[in-house]
Amino acid sequence: MTTGKPLRADARRNRDVLVAKARELFDAGEFFDLRFDDFARLAGVGTGTLYRHFPTREALAEAVYHGEVLALCERARQLRRTLPAAEALAVFLRGMVEHMDVHKGLARTLAVLMAGRSGALAEGGRELEHAVTDLLAAAVRDGAVRDDVDAGAVMMALHGIGAAHDRPGWRAEADDVITLVLDGLRCPRSSG
Amino acid sequence: MTTGKPLRADARRNRDVLVAKARELFDAGEFFDLRFDDFARLAGVGTGTLYRHFPTREALAEAVYHGEVLALCERARQLRRTLPAAEALAVFLRGMVEHMDVHKGLARTLAVLMAGRSGALAEGGRELEHAVTDLLAAAVRDGAVRDDVDAGAVMMALHGIGAAHDRPGWRAEADDVITLVLDGLRCPRSSG
DNA sequence: CGAAAATATGGAGACTGTCTCCACTTGTCA
DNA sequence: TGACAAGTGGAGACAGTCTCCATATTTTCG
Numbered sequence: 397m398t399t400g401k402p403l404r405a406d407a408r409r410n411r412d413v414l415v416a417k418a419r420e421l422f423d424a425g426e427f428f429d430l431r432f433d434d435f436a437r438l439a440g441v442g443t444g445t446l447y448r449h450f451p452t453r454e455a456l457a458e459a460v461y462h463g464e465v466l467a468l469c470e471r472a473r474q475l476r477r478t479l480p481a482a483e484a485l486a487v488f489l490r491g492m493v494e495h496m497d498v499h500k501g502l503a504r505t506l507a508v509l510m511a512g513r514s515g516a517l518a519e520g521g522r523e524l525e526h527a528v529t530d531l532l533a534a535a536v537r538d539g540a541v542r543d544d545v546d547a548g549a550v551m552m553a554l555h556g557i558g559a560a561h562d563r564p565g566w567r568a569e570a571d572d573v574i575t576l577v578l579d580g581l582r583c584p585r586s587s588g
Numbered sequence: 589m590t591t592g593k594p595l596r597a598d599a600r601r602n603r604d605v606l607v608a609k610a611r612e613l614f615d616a617g618e619f620f621d622l623r624f625d626d627f628a629r630l631a632g633v634g635t636g637t638l639y640r641h642f643p644t645r646e647a648l649a650e651a652v653y654h655g656e657v658l659a660l661c662e663r664a665r666q667l668r669r670t671l672p673a674a675e676a677l678a679v680f681l682r683g684m685v686e687h688m689d690v691h692k693g694l695a696r697t698l699a700v701l702m703a704g705r706s707g708a709l710a711e712g713g714r715e716l717e718h719a720v721t722d723l724l725a726a727a728v729r730d731g732a733v734r735d736d737v738d739a740g741a742v743m744m745a746l747h748g749i750g751a752a753h754d755r756p757g758w759r760a761e762a763d764d765v766i767t768l769v770l771d772g773l774r775c776p777r778s779s780g
Numbered sequence: 781c782g783a784a785a786a787t788a789t790g791g792a793g794a795c796t797g798t799c800t801c802c803a804c805t806t807g808t809c810a
Numbered sequence: 811t812g813a814c815a816a817g818t819g820g821a822g823a824c825a826g827t828c829t830c831c832a833t834a835t836t837t838t839c840g
Contacts, residue, residue: 404787404836428704431826433791442790447828511703511751512620548757549764556748559703565740572741576772596807596816623797625820634819639799 411449414439419460425501427453428508457509462520464502468492472527481534482541486578488531489550493570496558504561511559525551532581541581553577603641606631611652617693619645620700649701654712656694660684664719673726674733678770680723681742685762688750696753703751717743724773733773745769 403411417439421427430438432453436446450456471491475484496503528547535541557570595603609631613619622630624645628638642648663683667676688695720739727733749762 406835407788410788432828433826436790443828444790444830445788446790448788451828507751508703511700545764545768546761548755548761549768552748552752552755552761552765553745553768554748555752556744556746559699559751560744560747563740563744569738569740569744572737573744576737576741576745576769578772580768580770580772598806599817602817624799625797628819635799635821636801636819637817640817643799 407449410441410445414441414446414449414456415459415463418456419463419502422457422460422505423499423502425504427505454509454513457506458520460502461506461510464506465520465524468495469523469527472531476531476534480540481531481538485528485531485535485541488528489554489574489578490571492554493557493567493574496561496570497567500561503558507558507561521551535581545581550577550581599641602633602637606633606638606641606648607651607655610648611655611694614649614652614697615691615694617696619697646701646705649698650712652694653698653702656698657712657716660687661715661719664723668723668726672732673723673730674774677720677723677727677733680720681746681766681770682763684746685749685759685766688753688762689759692753695750699750699753713743727773737773742769 417435418427421430421435421438427435432446433443436443439446450459472484472488475488478484479487525547528550532541532547532550536543553573557573560566560569563569609627610619613622613627613630619627624638625635628635631638642651664676664680667680670676671679717739720742724733724739724742728735745765749765752758752761755761
């Protein structure tokens with residue numbers, strides 16, 4: 397499902413318009429007010445076209461999510477190059493929270509749409525997890541972080557932050573989760 | 589929305605049947621295969637009755653969730669009475685993971701249904717959060733746990749565990765998240 | 781360049797699940 | 811037991827989703 401087809405010029409254009417419009421509406425938190433058909437009209441294409449490119453709302457979400465992931469991965473690589481591993485990890489995770497905070501609507505919409513088919517999230521997010529794995533592994537090599545916990549747990553914590561996006565004290569709590577994760581990663585003391 | 593109405597005998601009976609059947613189907617992971625109307629028939633009531641008691645799938649989820657929360661709170665209170673605070677907290681959190689593992693379907697279904705209206709989750713889960721707050725506060729008083737992070741962060745982490753219920757290595761990762769949280773709570777060292 | 785082949789478009793209308801409404805049944809209270 | 815309140819069920823109205831195909835656009839190739 398990654399690629400495989402060259403896609404005609406006008407088709408690619410329509411696809412791009414749909415994704416762009418979707419991202420815009422996601423971020424504005426207006427996506428769920430719309431009928432799927434109306435979304436098509438709003439993007440300036442017919443229903444048939446919409447459905448051919450994205451059979452479901454979730455498919456659309458996946459495409460938008462994939463774009464986000466690409467940007468985040470690039471950022472992870474950049475941090476990795478310019479900072480000590482442990483610090484890169486910390487800055488990256490704090491940055492994730494900041495990003496979700498700035499793009500509240502996007503985060504919330506993606507969380508809701510992916511709740512069912514989170515296999516799709518796992519799919520689109522594999523690259524992201526891979527980026528976190530790299531940051532983590534580097535920090536372990538530096539001896540800054542325990543080696544008995546891997547990226548999956550961190551992804552889960554991030555998932556929780558994203559999924560709980562409507563809690564009143566979201567930002568403070570999200571920051572606290574990151575603090576707990578980072579401190580928990582740092583001290584390999586006895587566990588329960 | 590808590591109570592307020594005495595509810596007639598047969599009405600209460602129907603309500604209970606609906607909740608019981610729902611829990612059963614949630615746990616079996618079969619709930620999403622059904623039309624809501626068919627669920628009514630399956631529970632042995634008419635559509636009208638179903639819709640009067642639970643206007644939406646989410647409302648039904650909320651009721652089921654509330655039942656779970658009650659049991660979990662009771663368990664928290666019991667642990668609190670029989671164990672040192674820090675240990676009670678640890679056992680409780682580990683027990684949550686175990687519970688979600690045993691009731692995978694239930695956890696998953698609730699997570700999906702509550703993804704949108706997680707205000708409802710916050711509502712029904714307030715008691716649960718309160719229970720965690722108590723466990724945490726007691727551990728802080730014992731000096732076993734830092735005092736600059738509160739229950740909200742822990743709830744978020746739990747939320748993440750529940751929401752990510754389809755990851756391949758779920759159980760191991762969930763256990764790791766709890767480990768990170770507990771260790772993170774234990775060592776009030778410098779944070780990033 | 782022009783025509784045939786391949787690919788993509790749009791939107792009318794079929795389809796499917798949701799939800800309302802109310803004539804009827806059951807429970808409650810004196 | 812009668813009378814009133816509360817609750818029930820399911821037929822049918824309604825709303826969103828999705829399919830289908832006649833038409834339009836792009837690409838390929840002589």
